[in-house]
Amino acid sequence: MKDNEPTLSSIEDYDTLKGSKKRIVWSVIIIGLFIGALLAGAKLYFGDAHDALPTADAINKVPMK
Template sequence: MKDNEPTLSSIEDYDTLKGEKKRIVWTVIVIGLLIGAVFVGAKYYYGDANDSIPVEDTIGKVPVK
C-alpha cells in the first residue's frame, strides 16, 4: 500500500519558489509583520494593562474525592 502524502523531493518547487507562489509567500510575510507592528504600536500607545485583580487567598488543602 502506497502513501498518498507528498514528499519534499516530489514537490516541483521544493528548492525555489517562482512566479505567483513567491509573491503570495512574500505577501503573507509582509502582512504578518504589519499586523505585528500594529499590535506593538498599540501596546506602546495605550501602555500596559493595570486592571489586574490581586488575589491573596492561599490554598491550604486541595479536596480529593
C-alpha cells in the same frame, strides 16, 4: 513508524518558488510583519492594563454545605 509530514527538503519547489507562489509567500510574510508591528505599536501606545479592582475583604470562613 514513518511520519507523513512534509519536510523542507522533500518539497519540490522549496528552492525554486516562482510566479504567484512566490508573491503569495512574500505577501504572507509582509502581512505578518505588518500585523506584528501594529500590535507592538498598540502595546507601546496604550501600555499595560491597570484596571484591576482592589479587594479589601478577607475570607474568614468558607461556607460548606
